[in-house]
Amino acid sequence: MNVMAKAEKKISSAFIYFFGSFGGILFGYDIGVMTGALPFLQADWHLENAASLVGWITSAVMFGAIFGGALAGQLSDKFGRRKMILMSAIVFMVFSVLSGVSPDMGEASAYYLIIVRMLLGLAVGAASALVPAYMSEMAPAKARGRLSGLNQTMIVSGMLLSYVVDFLLKDLPGEWAWRLMLGLAAVPALILFLGVLRLPESPRFLLRKGDEAQARKVLSYIRKNPADIDQELASIKETAKEERQANQKTSWSTLFSGKYRYLVIAGVGVAAFQQFQGANAIFYYIPLIVQKATGQAASSNLMWPIVQGIILVIGSLVYMWIADKFNRRTLLMVGGAVMGLSFILPAVINWVMPNMNPMTIVVFLCIYVAFYSFTWAPLTWVLVGEIFPLAIRGRASGLASSFNWIGSWLVGLIFPIMTASMPQEAVFAIFGIICILGVIFVKTCVPETRGHTLEEIEDQGTNRGRVKASNPEN
Structure with missing residues (x-):
């Protein structure tokens, strides 16, 4: 030992x-x-x-x-x-x-x-x-x-x-x-x-298993102030107690009760839209997309994924800079709108100008990736982490993650099938429409979480549930 x-x-x-x-x-x-x-x-x-x-x-x-x-x-x-x-x-x-x-x-x-x-x-x-x-x-x-x-x-x-x-x-x-x-x-x-x-093992897990001495020892390795260790141990114990009580009182049906339905739909919906908007179609298939647009062999287009990767890294750094300067909903709506237009405009331009430069679609895809990288990519999980009340957090977060992976899987599966049966511009236009629907969803169904405590966010869901209950036709 x-x-x-x-x-x-x-x-x-x-x-x-x-x-x-x-x-x-x-x-x-x-x-x-x-x-x-x-x-x-x-x-x-x-x-x-x-x-x-x-x-x-x-x-x-x-x-x-x-x-x-x-x-x-x-x-x-x-x-x-x-x-x-x-x-x-x-x-x-x-x-x-x-x-x-x-x-x-x-x-x-x-x-x-x-x-x-x-x-x-x-x-x-x-x-x-x-x-x-x-x-x-x-x-x-x-x-x-x-x-x-x-x-x-x-x-x-x-x-x-x-x-x-x-x-x-x-x-x-x-x-x-x-x-x-x-x-x-x-x-x-x-x-x-x-x-x-x-x-070492997580202090929270050690406390859950009743090993407070080892949890204290682990915290001593990563916390400088002994007073902070005592305070954190007490906080972990209290949170664990609340979670046990919450889990005993809730079931899967609780997620869709009037009190929580609004917040669950908001969090799970954002997680699902993040993938169904088609980002992974670009990340998985960009060499094949360029091949179909230009006729060049996909194996000779491996510089384009690097370009997309650089854009993603820069965008993630931009997000870390602006994360606390703008509302979550504002960033999601602006990002979603530009992403949608980046997918729809190539189809419109190609319809108006049939001789459009085939690389135009690739330029618009880069614009899509840039806005995705500092809006929907990071903000989805920030919002999911903030929006679910303690009583349902475990189940609701798991449901949101599952819908996100389902969306990722379906986009990866159906994109090559879709592009084999219709023009690429049409396929991306469909994803563009989904992006616009995502903007409407955020506008109408997602509460603002920036600057609000978890309790205030939960109150928004409770009040929304009461309104729906008193006005069922809405």
Whole structure:
């Protein structure tokens, strides 16, 4: 025990926060890596005309993530955040390698890769849920507000890293290129595993298990003021007590009772719109989009994902600068409106000017990514974290996350099918209309959370429920 304590005490808060951030890099790398691998995989396995298989291979990770996040949340309450992050890293490593060594068995290879990537998705969903939760429980209260922006920055940095790796490997023989791109995802997973091995367990989990002495010891490693430790322990105990009482009094049906329905619809709706607006269609398929627009081979267009990645990183930094200067609703509505127009205008221009430069659509996609990166991308999870009352927070947050992953999976699945049957401009115009519907949804259904306490936000939902109850025709 003394050896463990000495080993743990050497761990700095910077080390803990770095590996919390590194979890975001791992998540982002896997989101982005298929962008560059897909053109080579299509050519190697002759899948150019197999839109549904391409959609399933790309979206299989998101399908697995739908279940991975929910499963990891429940298991982490039983076994601890740290152990489940370690387990997720192992699963990630194993199935990344298995993706890279996929056997070449004709059409059966595609089904093998789909299944392997679904299992990989369990780890992706788990990491996306566990790492921010662990970080929020380790960080001091004054730093938690910045963690959402920092986590988003690390995710898009991971995406940019994967785009750069894809670009560097593009001149390898086709079969080796996509296999190395997918297999190298095991490297950041290994780094995460080795780093988390040295981390202590979350004080909140330790207290929940009745180990107050160890929780105090862990807090002593990352808090400088002993008085802060006593105050934080008391706060954690009180919050845990309130959550136990809330969980005993609530069920899934409670989410849609008159008192909470307004806030649940708002939070889950924003999480769903974030994905159904089509951002992942760009992130997963930008080389194929450029190929269809210009006729150039997708494998020669791997600079475009890097451009998108740079825009995403810059946008995430812009968000961290403006996050507390503008209302959440204002940023979401402005961002959604510009995103919608960025999708709709190429279709309008192409209709008016049939000889439109084919790269026009790519320029508009860059505008979309820029506004998405500092509005809907980070703000969705800021709002979801603020909008749900304590009594329903666990279930409602899980529901919002599930709808977000469902949207991500469906967009990844259906985009190649849609572009195989209609012009690209028309497909993006459909996503543009969804963006505009998202703006209307925010305007009419989402309360402002910036500058309001959680209690004030809950009162908005309660008052809205009362109004609806007294005016059922509304």
